[in-house]
Amino acid sequence: MTRIFKRLTPVEQALSTYLEYLHPTSSEEVDLGEARGRVLAEDVISPIDVPPFHRAAFDGYAVRSSDTFGASASNPVVLKVVGRLRPGDESEIEVNEGEAVEIATGAYLPEGADAVVPLEFSRRSGDHVEVIRQVPPGANVDRKGSDVMRGQTVLTEGTVIGPFEMLLLASLNVTRVRVFRKPVVSIISTGSELVELGSELGRGKIVNSNRYALESLISDLAVPRYLGIARDDEGELGEMVKRGLDGDLIVTIAGTSVGERDLVPTIVRSLGGEILFHGLSIMPGKPTLLALIDETPLIGLPGSPVAAMVAAIEVLLPVLARLSGVNGVLQWPRVRARLDRRIASRPGVRHYVRVKLRRENGLLMATPVRVSGSGIISSLTQADGFVIVPEDVEGYEAGAEVDVMVYRRWLRL
């Protein structure tokens, strides 16, 4: 009740301002085998043609297309078979006028040939082959460079290297790639009630669980560096924040609400930092703080676990994307579902309502899971996703069709 912010800023507005102050990290070169999930720090220009040679697209006979002119079943052209090429063969064989080379899919097209007659349009007989259909130049051939041409820009800076980018880069015989350094994120938990995982839970103590969730959420994009738990003490927290300044981003957990022990804003100011935003129009997640200390960004996440998670998804991930040089927005699976209960929400604030999905008579239904209380951790694991109620909507009625942002990668729908 005392957590009252004078002004709540919409997330997009806060982000668009905040991101302007942030830049991608420096770059480094890594082996392609280590580049999974990394972000290209420069355009990739192909050093070779792909395929690197004219290649048979079908099993058949490599020929000079001009030799097949007029060929038909009733009037076949007879060519002399002067050799055979399988993929990987390195023979110097050539196709001259009146000749053919037996060829398998994937083999390079021999000198002199400009087309392939597929097996089904051929009749072999000893060392001769009858061609029963004419082929134009280039027929059934994957031409050198038809996939990628040498010198072509194939991938652009900011691309995340997924399986398909791996496929392409390896095909180009690119062994090293220049990627942005993974940003180092200093994580600081605050709260005298926190103990580390595995400690005995004394009276009034709880496990510092936000740390694990956060590390798990960001480690695709960043290198989490956990600095520890700062008790509710200005000196202790201040020292930790200072230690975090040599990373690329500081994330504090808790201590951002408006109250006597909410130290993060105080410390940001005492270190000469600037608080750009404090109080976002999302719920849970309202007490999120976006600051800069010198040039180092500091994000103050709320201490309430669900609020911390929502703010991490909506604010921290886009910030990390910027620091990582990603050109793009994280895509979540989304489904349409029918609400089986009413969702209330306060206008002017965007609500994240956890819902469980299930199928009923073929219809996808969404059941809100305990809509109140941002401290209810189990609501996140019971649910499958969020119904996001926009600022200008006052809840949804039961039966309404809504979009659900599914936050599980694996789910039976």
Place this chain on the structure above:
Amino acid sequence: MTRIFKRLTPVEQALSTYLEYLHPTSSEEVDLGEARGRVLAEDVISPIDVPPFHRAAFDGYAVRSSDTFGASASNPVVLKVVGRLRPGDESEIEVNEGEAVEIATGAYLPEGADAVVPLEFSRRSGDHVEVIRQVPPGANVDRKGSDVMRGQTVLTEGTVIGPFEMLLLASLNVTRVRVFRKPVVSIISTGSELVELGSELGRGKIVNSNRYALESLISDLAVPRYLGIARDDEGELGEMVKRGLDGDLIVTIAGTSVGERDLVPTIVRSLGGEILFHGLSIMPGKPTLLALIDETPLIGLPGSPVAAMVAAIEVLLPVLARLSGVNGVLQWPRVRARLDRRIASRPGVRHYVRVKLRRENGLLMATPVRVSGSGIISSLTQADGFVIVPEDVEGYEAGAEVDVMVYRRWLRL
């Protein structure tokens, strides 16, 4: 043209039979900090209550609710403030009749108290506080066990441990979890034309790029073990497949089409294995082969890169999910978009058409990228996703609204 299969099986049908032969791997215990992305091999039963104690949900005063009966602004109840509790404090303080303890959000509720009067309904004056509104028992208190009760099953076998599961498990002070062992996937590339990344590309040689794509695609779920390139030689490939038999799954790349050098089916049979399916009604990806050698599954992926990728997504990932014990189906981001060109497809076969997404006048448009040729690797990186044309649909007209399976995690739409 020679790659003709007698019968094409729909993927779902092939999978539902094949998966019946497969079982999750054995389980192992890992530290929670190492459990990211792993799959629970048993239900998790909470060892504690969460929160582990009655906890103040607001800043205010811990009181006996009965003391506040009838309190109002005009008729306040005056209580003696006997102490102060902040989160993490471990004092033995008690609240007796007529007493109150100043309390901060997150602190444990002291003995004797059963409710919290929020600050805004109180007026402090020295060591006394006036309560101006009555509170019922339990008011403004997060009750012990209100999130999770000790003994409650909080997560079930087969759940993938994401950030939210991490959050919950850490909150329960669970330090070790039993998860399924990551399946070991033996990867064998076949083809005499293949060379390893970084080799000089001799005439007719190409880089074994499928390996990198495959490793990247599966490494969230599995441990890739690359066995090398087998030339188109029965002995060499046979030896490699035998070496792969001590893993949980063998994946061969190429050599599954119907043709003279398509060795994988031959070798499966020569090792006493059984080919359950050969030829799926997907395109690209048709020559996919599903086999068992003794109890070890072998998936033969097509050699054509795009075909290998489609088959890996549609067949390999579900198989890995089964071996990993995942209870669920991989969810991809999907968007509705308008086709700006016609898509042709052959009935009876499910087509995967690569499309590039873009926004035009606020509408999401999908442009098919080079729909022919499963060898065109750059089509995958140029596109953002697949339009999947079902078996019973004969293509889509330009202007049609279609579902796009987005295969990028990061994309600006």
